[in-house]
Amino acid sequence: MLQRALAFLLILALAGCTLGAGLAKKPAPQADNPITGAAIATTALDAPKPEAAKPEAAPPVQPTPTTPATAKPAEPEPAISLPPEALACAKKGDxxxxxxKGTMSCVHFTxxxxxxxxxxxxxxxxxxxxxxTCAPVTPMFGCNEILQNDGVRSTICLD
Structure with a gap:
């Protein structure tokens, strides 16, 4: 008999826990988070991924209109006149x-x-x-130590 009474009390206690479940207050909606703004949404890692929106096709490129006949044609750039020494230098491939020191000269790459x-x-x-080693250019301006034809070391300075 005692066992029946205990079982009855246990059933009654459990029933009381579940009967009030529907009457419990629902949690108030979360206010905006002061750090992130709106409420934080969570998604399960195994949830199906939403379909990504397909990008719209780019409109076809329209050909640029041709210049009207009334527009001025571009003026040719003025030719740069070079001194005769520069022209002779270019003819040699230098x-x-x-x-x-603000002067120009013909430099040959060896x-x-x-x-x-x-x-x-x-x-x-x-x-x-x-x-x-052999010098990369000639003439070499400034002061440079060179080996002469007889192998003697000397310094040559060109301004």
């Missing part, structure tokens, strides 16, 4: 460049630039003493 040398006669230009 470059007309600034030589340092074909054996960087080749190992021990005297000037082994190079198209100078044999540089510090590196033991």
């Amino acid at each position: 470059k007309w460049l600034s030589s340092g 074909k054996d630039s960087g080749k190992t040398c021990s005297k000037q006669s082994q190079c198209e230009g100078y044999c540089l003493a510090r590196s033991g």
Whole structure:
């Protein structure tokens, strides 16, 4: 009998817990979060992904209208006149460049630039003493240590 009474009390207690479930207050809607603004939405990791909106096709490119006959044609740029020395330099395949003190000169880029040398006669230009290689250009402006034809080290300065 005691067991029946305990079972009855247990059933009654459980029934009381579930009977009031429908009467419980629903949580108030969340106010805006002060950090993120609106309420934070959550999505389960295994939830189906929504279909992405397909991008609209770009409108066809319209050809640009041709210039009307009344528009002025572009004026040709004025030709740059070069001194005769610069023209002669260009004819040889060399470059007309600034030589340092506001003057221009014809600079030849050597074909054996960087080749190992021990005297000037082994190079198209100078044999540089510090590196033991042929100079990349000729003439070389400023002061440079070179190896002469007899292999003697000397300094040459060109302004």
